[in-house]
Amino acid sequence: MSRKNHHVVVLVLDGAKPLDVGIPAQVFSNRPSMPYELRVCGAAPGPVTGGEGLSYHVADGLEAFEHADTIFIPGYREPATTEPPAAVVSALMAAHGRGTRLAAISTGAFALAATGLLDGKRATTHWHYTKALAERHPLVRVDENVLFVDEGEVLTSAGAASGIDLCLHLVRHDHGVGLSNHVARRLVAAPYRSGGQAQYVPRSVPEPLGDLFASTREWALAHLAEPLTLEALARNARVSARTFSRRFVEDTGYTPMQWVLRARVDLARELLERTDLGVEQIADRVGLGTGANLRLHFHRILGTSPTEYRHTFSA
Numbered sequence: 001m002s003r004k005n006h007h008v009v010v011l012v013l014d015g016a017k018p019l020d021v022g023i024p025a026q027v028f029s030n031r032p033s034m035p036y037e038l039r040v041c042g043a044a045p046g047p048v049t050g051g052e053g054l055s056y057h058v059a060d061g062l063e064a065f066e067h068a069d070t071i072f073i074p075g076y077r078e079p080a081t082t083e084p085p086a087a088v089v090s091a092l093m094a095a096h097g098r099g100t101r102l103a104a105i106s107t108g109a110f111a112l113a114a115t116g117l118l119d120g121k122r123a124t125t126h127w128h129y130t131k132a133l134a135e136r137h138p139l140v141r142v143d144e145n146v147l148f149v150d151e152g153e154v155l156t157s158a159g160a161a162s163g164i165d166l167c168l169h170l171v172r173h174d175h176g177v178g179l180s181n182h183v184a185r186r187l188v189a190a191p192y193r194s195g196g197q198a199q200y201v202p203r204s205v206p207e208p209l210g211d212l213f214a215s216t217r218e219w220a221l222a223h224l225a226e227p228l229t230l231e232a233l234a235r236n237a238r239v240s241a242r243t244f245s246r247r248f249v250e251d252t253g254y255t256p257m258q259w260v261l262r263a264r265v266d267l268a269r270e271l272l273e274r275t276d277l278g279v280e281q282i283a284d285r286v287g288l289g290t291g292a293n294l295r296l297h298f299h300r301i302l303g304t305s306p307t308e309y310r311h312t313f314s315a
Contacts, residue, residue, distance in 0.1 A: 006174060009068040010040045012058055013084060013111065015077030017051045019160040020105045024072040027167040027183055034183075035175060039064045043085050051077040062091040068100050070170065075106030075125075075160070080132035084111040093117070096153065103155040103170065105163035112154065113137040122149045123156040164189050176313035177269040213237055213244075213251055220260060224267055224287045228260050264288055265301050272310040279306050 008028040012021055021040075028036040040056075041064035042048045048056045065071060071092065076082070093115045096102055104112040109125040110133060112118055119139035124130065130144035143149060148157035148166040157166035164187065172180040216237040220228055233256050234244035248256045264286040271282045283294040291306075298306050 005037045006069045008070045009064045010072045012042045012048050012056050013076045015051045017075045020074035023163040065095045070101040073104040073108035073111050075108045079107035079110035101153050109156045121151045126159040176273045178273040273313045
């Protein structure tokens, strides 16, 4: 991907939820460190009544879609009983036809589904509305157990906080791990959560166990160059390997060793983007041993080689 500015438009519909609007507006805000240009629009310029007692005043109408590379559709109130304006549906379909990427946050999935562009595809929304989305749009394959779904040029996410995960996922796709981690630090957010992670996991054990797992993940990230086994991770968390493995999958969507491998590949990606280290040196630093091993996992996880990745994403 090139570093040219990518045009992002946030569409504010009647009843728009403030956090759902604010997340993409904050992530893709116009600033020197970000290769994005942001605009906020409505079905028409002027005031838009929002949810939770707030309202918006947007300068642009649907003409903002004309040069958009990505359009975000934040969630809005009463999605199961509210039809999005016909002009909005038509404009979204036309934008998609021009190659624009469409991304819905939370109940914004209902407006995206109204275009028919999710028919036959996987999608998600806030867990409270997954049944309603499936009933209203039966051709959509609704998955209630994920944080977000990437179907290429159409993406959907669950409740508001998962909108951050979706935005970081897109930054990673567009400009690599380094910029995504920079944005996450600015937001004081987790650098990356798997889209396959469950939206809501009932807890049958005390919450402090989750805190121990968070500290173990931090410990593992600081020791990626060292041999890391399931037993070593469980020992750090002070639980049995069986308990650690089961709870880790619930918390992250990955087995512990899958998570370690992806963390190593992510660190390798950032080193490729931001340093001149050779592939063998990077493989050693991230705990993958040899350049051949690094290349193998790059191809399996990313579908590219370290050299090609560096050429694409290096600053």
